[in-house]
Amino acid sequence: MLYRFVILFIILSSCASNYNYSNPKTTYNSKGFAYIYNESDFNNKLIKTKFNNMSLEVSHDKLKRGALIKIINPKNNKSIILMNKKKSKYPDLYNILITEAVLDNLKLNKDLPFVEIIEVKKNKSFVAKKTKMFKEEEKTFSNAPVELVKIDNISKNKKKDKISNNRIYIVVAEFYSRNSANLLKKRITKELPNLESKKMFIKTKKLNKTSLLMGPYSSVNLMKNDYIQLQNFGFEEMDISINE
Known part of the structure; x- marks a missing residue:
């Protein structure tokens, strides 16, 4: 009986030891x-x-x-x-x-x-x-x-990139009610006069899902200023949608 207990103890110790060493650090x-x-x-x-x-x-x-x-x-x-x-x-x-x-x-x-x-x-x-x-x-x-040195904004003779068909949108907020989206749109337009409010629109995807969007933008750089203004206004972790 004692012999079996010793064998069981060795097996459990071995398993515990293996477990401790098989936990690598995660990287970003x-x-x-x-x-x-x-x-x-x-x-x-x-x-x-x-x-x-x-x-x-x-x-x-x-x-x-x-x-x-x-x-x-x-x-x-x-x-x-x-x-x-x-x-x-x-x-x-x-x-x-x-x-x-x-x-x-x-x-x-x-x-x-x-x-x-x-x-x-x-x-x-x-x-x-x-x-x-x-x-x-x-x-x-x-x-x-x-x-x-071939850098995009320095080289004058570089070939032009293909025209991008990407359309980028800022998902400002999502609601169950279209009226709520309209109220927020009016408030943003009033309180952020420098924002390109003409790019703001409401889209209903489903009966219970209405999105307040801004766009389209042809590049991330063109979207940047509007995104920062909305973020400073109080919106956090806004989603970005491509070809909405």
């Missing part, structure tokens, strides 16, 4: 729009940190400084791993800040820069190796002749 993973850094937003104090658009730089406000971030373009599966060198605030509409050099590297659509973000967990030797590579890449990119 999200999908959303990338904010493309531009000097005018910095000068207008929309963002407080200055970046170099000719350098491969990213900033994520939720990940710690020094974290490695993998940015993926889901359209073509191009990816790049960069270090979160600076933490900067940017509009909540966006998931990450990137420079135009990163935009060009990933071949992102500037009107609809949708990306996937994954935090990379690696050992110290990997981090040191990557840091050296980042410095070499930045040095090469920064010292390249102007005619070889």
Whole structure:
């Protein structure tokens, strides 16, 4: 009897030990729009940190400084791993800040820069190796002749991108009653005179679901100002709909 008890104890201890070591740390993973850094937003104090658009730089406000971030373009599966060198605030509409050099590297659509973000967990030797590579890449990119640097807003002879058919909408709020949506629309129009109220409309999808929308916008950048105004007015976590 004692022998059986000892065997059972060993088996249970082994199972418990295996369980404790099979619980890896989870890493940050999200999908959303990338904010493309531009000097005018910095000068207008929309963002407080200055970046170099000719350098491969990213900033994520939720990940710690020094974290490695993998940015993926889901359209073509191009990816790049960069270090979160600076933490900067940017509009909540966006998931990450990137420079135009990163935009060009990933071949992102500037009107609809949708990306996937994954935090990379690696050992110290990997981090040191990557840091050296980042410095070499930045040095090469920064010292390249102007005619070889192909950034969208600098190159005058680049081929025009295909016209995007994407239509983007802000889902301001959803109601069960159309009257409630109308009341909110009137209040927003009255209290936010600088908002493009002509873009605001009401759409009933089902008998019990009515949405107050703004749009269409042909790019995220054109939508940005209206989104920020609505957010400052008190709306939080507004959804974005494409081709509504």
